[in-house]
Every structure is written in C-alpha cells, then in structure tokens.
Amino acid sequence: MIRSFLVAVSVVGSFLLAGCGQSAGDNCEGSGFVCQEDVLALECRGGVWRELPCRGPLGCRETDDAVRCDTSNNRVGDACASTAEGRGLCRADGLAVLECRQGVLEETASCAACTVNGDQVTCQP
Known part of the structure; x- marks a missing residue:
C-alpha cells in the first residue's frame, strides 16, 4: 500500500515538473x-x-x-495558444474584440461594448 502511494506521488510530481528548466x-x-x-x-x-x-x-x-x-488582459500582438485559434476575447478596455489568428492576437472589431459569456463574445456597435 505504501509503495502504491509513492508511485502515485512520483507520477504527479513528474507531470508538474516536466517543464522545469525549459x-x-x-x-x-x-x-x-x-x-x-x-x-x-x-x-x-x-x-x-x-x-x-x-x-x-x-x-x-x-x-x-x-x-x-x-x-x-492580453493585448494585440501577444502570442496565443493553439487551443485558442479562431477564438475571441474582449480587449481589456471592453471596446474591441481580439481574435487568435495564426498564433497571434489580432483586433478584429471595434465596439461600444464588448462582453464575454462562456465561449461567446458579443460586440455591441
């Protein structure tokens, strides 16, 4: 039983430390x-x-x-994750939509008010 616990801790520890030194x-x-x-x-x-x-x-x-x-609070020109490709977020001031395109955030629309609800970004003209 103790051996099983140590193995589990080692596996979790290896996962979290995988990026150390990178x-x-x-x-x-x-x-x-x-x-x-x-x-x-x-x-x-x-x-x-x-x-x-x-x-x-x-x-x-x-x-x-x-x-x-x-x-x-990310900005135009910031890198974005492959998992965020094609997804949008509101600019920090709420006046524009930023979208992840080819790994970089681009401003795609200006708004009077930008809101996010789950995965849905709404830009009010």
Whole structure:
C-alpha cells in the first residue's frame, strides 16, 4: 500500500515538473503547456517551447490535470495558444474584440461594448 502511494506521488510530481528548466525556444516533443512564471506559460508547439503571456489577474496556474492561463488582459500582438485559434476575447478596455489568428492576437472589431459569456463574445456597435 505504501509503495502504491509513492508511485502515485512520483507520477504527479513528474507531470508538474516536466517543464522545469525549459525556456522559450528550447526543443520539445508533442504538445502541452507549463507555467514558466506567474504571468507566463510555455506551449510546446511545432517542436519548440513558445511563450504565452497570462496578463489576467489569475495569471498562470497549474492543477493536477491542466495548466490555466488567464488571457483576459492580453493585448494585440501577444502570442496565443493553439487551443485558442479562431477564438475571441474582449480587449481589456471592453471596446474591441481580439481574435487568435495564426498564433497571434489580432483586433478584429471595434465596439461600444464588448462582453464575454462562456465561449461567446458579443460586440455591441
């Protein structure tokens, strides 16, 4: 029983430490994310670790099964994750929609008011 517990701890520990020592530009295999800093994630994309800013108040945080990057305050030109391709978010001032296109956030619409409800971004003219 004790042996099983130690194995489980080792597996979880290996998962969370997988990104330790990794830096943007380093080679990687497969896909995945790690928190590099409180406000910066790394994504393994195309065989290279790539920086993803997490400018929102929740920053970057790792749980047992996921890496969460709060992009709510990200800006035009910031890198975005492959999982965010084609998705939008409101610019921090709520006056425009930003969309992830080819790995970079682009402003796609100006608004009087931008709101997000789940995965739905609404831009009021």
